[in-house]
Amino acid sequence: MVGVDFGTLSGRAVVVRVADGAELGSAVHEYAHGVIERTLPDSDVRLGPDWALQSPQDWIDVLRVAVPQAVAASGVSPEQVIGIGTDFTACTVLPATADGTPLCFETPSRPHAWPKLWKHHAAQPHADRINQVAARRGEAWLPRYGGKISSEWEFAKALQVLEEDPEVYARAERWIEAADWIVWQLCGVESRNICTAGYKGIFQDGSYPPRDYLAELNPDFVDFPGKLATGQVGDTFGGVRLAPLGGSAGTLSATAAAWTGLPEGITVAVGNVDAHVTAAAADAVRPGQMVAIMGTSTCHIMPSDQLAEVPGMCGVVRDGIVPGLWGYEAGQSAVGDIFAWFVDTFVPASYHEQAGEMGMHAYLTSLAAEQPVGRHGLIALDWFGGNRSVLVDHNLSGVIVGQTLATKPEDVYRALVESTAYGARMIVETFEKSGVPVEEFVVAGGLLKNPFLMQVYADVLRRPLSVIGSEQGPALGSAIHAAVAAGAYADIEQAAAVMGRRTEAAYVPDPARADAYDRLYAEYRALHDHFGDGRLLHRLRAIRNEA
Incomplete structure (x- = not known):
């Protein structure tokens, strides 16, 4: 199995033996752009206080560089690999088109077109309003989040985009966690995992916050859940499946096989968060x-x-x-x-x-x-x-x-x-x-x-x-999830x-x-x-x- 952990400054891949969890080879690729905090790449466009962005190109480069290097270091033939699992920081989220193209690839000069890293905290005023309105209305989902939604989570960051750059918000047909976006790139099939949908996307008991609540935040925010495109576990909403952890999201596409050097058609596990997969590794x-x-x-x-x-x-x-x-x-x-x-x-x-x-x-x-x-x-x-x-x-x-x-x-x-x-x-x-x-x-x-x-x-x-x-807890945890997805356990x-x-x-x-x-x-x-x-x-x- 191959597990890939996408961190804050780098991504790492590890090759793991299914029989006992032995780590046979690993590699790390440092992100070329790192954390984007002051100006946009190749630009003099400045960012405000508490901004933190990333580049999707860095994530793809991890697949192109770290995965082949880890396999080579392991001494394992690529044909012996039966599955790949990934994990990501969260909430690291990006606006994209319906086919998964990040908006920052199309309009790199617009700050809100870039993925917002987990530690982007500039949406705190929007989180405050989300919490104030929810508390006043007695929204039943609020206690599931300790009484407050964080500025790090999906709704606060999306509301910031809507109110600070409504054009980018309108063009974003998908608002998707990087954990799900990278799986989409691997298998060519869009899916949403239950972990990020629940913790970061306020998805509880089969639904998102009601439309009248969203309208009270901003009338143009009422259809935001449509950009998330998730529904009941195993069901579809907007044509996209909300997938259980340890499940299969699909199989490795020809494009991703060329990036990674792994065989086309092997199992790709459902996306997950770095912390949550680490529980399995421990x-x-x-x-x-x-x-x-x-x-x-x-x-x-x-x-x-x-x-x-x-x-x-x-x-x-x-x-x-x-x-x-x-x-x-x-x-x-x-x-x-x-x-x-x-x-x-x-x-x-x-x-x-x-x-x-x-x-x-x-x-x-x-x-x-x-x-x-x-x-x-x-x-x-x-x-x-x-x-x-x-x-x-x-x-x-x-x-x-x-x-x-x-x-x-x-x-x-x-x-x-x-x-x-x-x-x-x-x-x-x-x-x-x-x-x-x-x-x-x-x-x-x-x-x-x-x-x-x-x-x-x-x-x-x-x-x-x-x-x-293990020193590679998230990557090992992702490999464990991939082993389950591939049917080994x-x-x-x-x-x-x-x-x-x-x-x-x-x-x-x-x-x-x-x-x-x-x-x-x-x-x-x-x-x-x-x-x-x-x-x-x-x-x-x-x-x-x-x-």
Whole structure:
């Protein structure tokens, strides 16, 4: 099987043996355009604050470059590959024509014609209105999203396009998640997966929000669900099937076979989200197993056999992680991005000289790890990319309290690490207070390579951390889904048990440090509640945007 993970800055492919999940070869392709945040490619057209776009050409190049390289590295003959699965960041969404052509290919000078990356937060005012109107009307779907729809999701981003560039909105015959668009390119058949439709597209209990609600947002928004073209699972709406996870979307087309070097006609799995497929890679697809995929941001996903309303969650969707269970999602908008921002912006040159070949993150980590808990005297709020859960407000911003003239870079670095752990504890506690127990906390993603950070999380959470057994969690998870789609396994649970892996209780909390962190977490909660109303932070952001 081949699994392809489309990330924020790069795409990676892995070749996996169906019999045991062994990873035989992998390759990474860095996106030529990366994250488009300031100006459009090959243009002087500037973007506004909080914009984040991507180029579909980068995604196609992953298929052309990374997949053949991974197969070559594996020593496996292309003819031995029986299926391919893919996953994507979400909500990464694009406007396209009815045949799937991205509008940015036709009008590259129009910012709203480009795909909006998951961390495009410029639609926050539109999300605010979506939530205000829904709350006033008592829309039944709103509690399924913790009481608030994020500015990262499909409806807020589409409403922004409608109201800021109605011509692009009118030309967009499809508003489609990149997770589904890439599958369309692979097999030539348009489909929509139940995961992104539910979590990112407000599709609940077989329908979208009602027309009169959409009309109240904007009269021209009333037919927006027609651009999503999804209906009941297995049924069609607008001629497009809403497909269950682990299902087959079709077979590899001749065009995609030429791109990838794989045989035409092999199975193409239904699209999915990077975080959600990772649960299978960690063999964490049973109720109560929360998987935190920790990278530039963190997504927390967990299957459950019960439905509850969890304040500030990203969503709960039936069959959203594995068929037959409710799937919960929450998240933190920035984690690794916070550490990278600090290192890139605020560390003095003398530290870079001292770090040498060790690298700045490793050097700061080594200095921070020498401190006892609380020595730096700081508390930070992890809102440098806004707050995804539990406040669902991307106009919030980061806060650091307690700095003095004696504060050093390693102090701030440790406080930022701890702040993300406090944010994760807030999420776990919110789930458990809502009657959804977290039985096991499983970590995946690039940040698990930092043992100090993992130990901080174990101490702050006061619980053991299990860790995934693969450095390519999403790509492995996509390969597992492809194995199910190709018929090698009966369902995702069976495939995950054989092909997925994790180490239980790899990090265990230290009681003394955990007690010390309890005191600091109480201060974090106080700071969280004080600034969480957004009044001060919103005013500052408005002043910045005006300037």
